[in-house]
Amino acid sequence: MRATIKDIAREIGVNVATISRALNNKPGVSAELQRKIQKKALEMHYSPHGQARGLVTQRTETIGLIFDSETSSFLSNPFYGGVLAGIESELRRHNFSLMFSSTGGHKLDSVADLPKFIIEHRVDGVLIVGSIDERNIRLLHEVQLPMLMIDYHLEENPIDTVIVDNRRAGKMLTDYLVGLGHRHIAFVGGRPLDEGNFYERLCGYRDALQEHEIPYRRELIQEGELEGGYESAQQVLARAPEVTAIMACNDANACAAMRAMVSKSLRVPEDISIAGFDDIAAAAESWPPLTTVRVDKCAMGRTAAQRLLQKLKNDDTTPPYETVFPTEVVRRASTAAPRK
Amino acid sequence: MRATIKDIAREIGVNVATISRALNNKPGVSAELQRKIQKKALEMHYSPHGQARGLVTQRTETIGLIFDSETSSFLSNPFYGGVLAGIESELRRHNFSLMFSSTGGHKLDSVADLPKFIIEHRVDGVLIVGSIDERNIRLLHEVQLPMLMIDYHLEENPIDTVIVDNRRAGKMLTDYLVGLGHRHIAFVGGRPLDEGNFYERLCGYRDALQEHEIPYRRELIQEGELEGGYESAQQVLARAPEVTAIMACNDANACAAMRAMVSKSLRVPEDISIAGFDDIAAAAESWPPLTTVRVDKCAMGRTAAQRLLQKLKNDDTTPPYETVFPTEVVRRASTAAPRK
DNA sequence: TGAAATACGTCAAACGTTTGCGGTAGATTT
């Protein structure tokens, strides 16, 4: 059994209340006695019992993280891995613990289906990362927990959000390619392409085309499965051989598209330029290194954690708002001016 | 405020003890009353308060996961990502929650430096994944927590372990390459190479050579930084141009080695074969697809979680033992018979 | 039919903290 506050009280010959105050630096205990108590606590290897404390303070100093997709696919996504790292480090800095769980992919029917740590463990707040079913959000609202969403935009229920400026990212990357001299730029991968982050990127692409007075051609767009940049790139190239650059909805798809080019004996970037989004580790390590759009994933996680913690302190008076993260194009060897 | 057991008791007109027993399916309450209570509990959206319960049962139904490396590098490691996914799913199945934290990379001085959830939150058990400083383990022992180690072997303190049969893996892969006809096989990457998992793989390599009566040559081994398969491969090739196959300590290094070959205008596998370990996602997606040794990371995580949970139930009587996971060579296009 | 067993509930203590209220000194003010 570990030492409790009572043990210290008995040892010193003073009431438990005094021990509690001394250990928490609260007023009402003489400096001398406080020193004595803290010394004794150290000796006895005392550490507060979180559950007992939480029972009276009504706080767990724990926040929960949930996501909709399968755990494995979530964790193997390098983008979220970076965000998660940022979250963890920030929480640790503030002495908060982190629990995480997937909602299992399927829609939940009632509050009781929420991850256990939310409903039973009573985390102080929850972070939602990535796309999630709107119904699950409503369940979360029912339990009145402070929450914050990362990398996903919700139309209906207003909720605090930390998000990437995907539209701007799409525009910047397109601007860059146009600046290199490209006129026939394809956009591949990502399903569905009528909502969500990939859609935003596509919108940015259209914004840029319009600005540069390049006509938008539907046939240069090829929707595809999440990991299917390979086929998409081939399809669009078969339809439109004049294409000199391919933008993929993210880096994974871009890498797949590169492999597709290699298999058709096209050289990157001499024959065709390729670019992606996210700047995952694999982007820098691919061959050739991939031009992409970077967002500071770690900082994003830290900011998200920070804002959630602030909400907990401030009694949640401020209306929900979005924090949008800037991006930057990182130029690598997979893009070059078209040969003409 | 959420409904408590007291609220239900008042509503039904019965003692809280009865409510508790009814909700936990304990004997001592009539079937009819139990139904009535459960129905009312549902109506009131009651859910037990984990902290209050834990206070008396002395259990949190939570396990903690720690690792020594930086959070970001841990999460971006595809191998551990897979293991983590397995752990999470198994824990969820048993209604346990998961907390995780890094020890920050540096050695800890006292129990108080351990992640908060271990010392204050009082997790029921802890999983240690990857290499960890021996001193930190001793601290863990001090707090008398059931624990289990994953993917790392400890010489001194005996402790339950779930581990990959790295030596055998090294031998199998070497056997395969020798079977293809290779005689000059290099082994690159990984530091340090005198202990740990990479060393085990190297041992397996030597085992195989001996068995096939191929002399072991020190100059075919090139230690290198964790992500430095690129330089290592170049160095060893400069020293020994007769090399026809390169084994890397893991897939990341193998991919780097492939890039190194490309940069020297060597074709894989026509000019040189390359193979790795772990079978991370990138291995299948590299060009050419990488021959490697697979271990079922997810199953490994599940098994680890399962065994830890068992320890909690069984009052921890059984002596610590190792569970070693089998491996299999997956043959892909990055290896072929030498041209001679 | 009286005693013993059974079934169903109540009581209250306990888990380890925090915190408002009250009390007792000694110090300071009139």
Add this chain to the structure above:
DNA sequence: AAATCTACCGCAAACGTTTGACGTATTTCA
């Protein structure tokens, strides 16, 4: 010197459960 403050500390309730030890009816057995 009496009255008023402060500074310090003790008392006890409260947080929401679980659980062993007791009570009562009601049934069962001899």
